[in-house]
Each structure stands twice: as C-alpha cells, then as structure tokens.
Amino acid sequence: MLVIDQEARQFMIRDAEQTFPNECCGFMFGREEGADRYVSAARPVENAREGDKRRRFEISAIDYMHAEQYAEQKNLSLLGIYHSHPNHPAIASETDRLAAQPFFSYVIISVRNAVFAELRSWRLNDDRQFEKEPVALGIISQS
Numbered sequence: 001m002l003v004i005d006q007e008a009r010q011f012m013i014r015d016a017e018q019t020f021p022n023e024c025c026g027f028m029f030g031r032e033e034g035a036d037r038y039v040s041a042a043r044p045v046e047n048a049r050e051g052d053k054r055r056r057f058e059i060s061a062i063d064y065m066h067a068e069q070y071a072e073q074k075n076l077s078l079l080g081i082y083h084s085h086p087n088h089p090a091i092a093s094e095t096d097r098l099a100a101q102p103f104f105s106y107v108i109i110s111v112r113n114a115v116f117a118e119l120r121s122w123r124l125n126d127d128r129q130f131e132k133e134p135v136a137l138g139i140i141s142q143s
Contacts (some may be wrong), residue, residue: 002079002105002121002133004039005030005140013116015044016084016109022053025083027067028107029076030140037079037105040140043070056095057083080105080121087112090120092130100124105133 004012008028015024026044030037045067049058059081071078081104085091090110092100100106102124110117121133 001036001136002039002107003036003136003138003140004028004107005041006137008039008042008140009119009137011042012082012107012109013119015042015082016111017114017116019047019084020111020114021086023047023049023055023057023084023086024109025057025059025081027063027070027078028080028082028105029067029071029074030079031077032079038138038140039079039105041074041076042082043067054086078104080107082107082109084109084111090118092122096122097124097128097130100128100130102128106130107135 025047028039028042030040045063047053047057048060049056090108106122109119121135122130123133125131
C-alpha cells in the first residue's frame with residue numbers, strides 16, 4: 001500500500017492543476033516499512049519533454065541525480081514518480097509502462113479542465129505489467 005501524507009498529496013494535486021493543460025511531473029520521497037510505502041514529501045521537476053507536453057512527460061537525468069541527492073541528504077528513500085494526465089483518466093499508459101522502473105510507485109493525477117479529478121498509483125509486477133497499487137491518505141511524520 002502507498003500511504004501519502006496529506007500535504008504531499010495536496011502539493012502534487014496543486015502542481016497538476018497549475019501545470020494544466022500540460023503534464024506535470026515530480027518525485028515522491030519517504031520510507032518503506034515491509035510492503036507499505038509512506039510518502040512524506042513530493043518535489044516537482046520541469047517536464048523536459050521536447051515539443052507537446054500535453055500528452056507526455058520526460059524527466060532529465062540530472063533531475064534524477066538531484067532527486068537521489070535530495071533523498072540522501074534528507075535520509076529518505078526515493079519511492080517513485082508522480083505525473084498528471086490532463087483531461088484523461090489516472091490510468092497508466094503503454095508509454096508510462098515502457099518507461100517505468102520496477103522499484104518505483106507511479107502516481108497519476110487526472111485533471112479535468114484544470115480541476116483535480118482522481119489520483120491512482122501503479123507498480124510494475126514481475127511480468128513488467130502495471131498493477132493498481134492501493135492508496136491511502138495519512139499524516140506522516142518526517143522525523
């Protein structure tokens with residue numbers, strides 16, 4: 001299960017709404033306890049996609065490096081990526097699946113006409129197919 005801190009969830013939703021009609025993207029940080037992941041922080045990055053950013057996003061290698069450094073400095077784990085689907089459901093696409101890494105959680109935020117619609121999370125299974133990951137809302141201490 002992916003448990004997302006209320007402030008981190010609001011941050012990701014606000015990023016998705018403000019970036020509309022383009023796709024936003026960013027990283028999620030926190031900790032793992034057994035099979036559960038606790039997202040306590042989210043940080044946006046610029047969508048590095050060349051051209052039309054309304055249907056695709058790309059994160060640069062330097063942004064991945066900065067995310068790993070941030071996690072290390074804050075004693076957190078880099079748990080995954082969030083991005084938005086403007087005027088589309090929060091369902092992982094084939095493009096999302098092909099770019100995905102096995103360890104990460106992938107939160108997708110559906111935004112309809114600049115207003116939050118839904119949030120879902122996905123993880124790759126052993127067959128490299130996305131499976132819906134249960135999501136809960138929580139208050140997570142960053143200590």
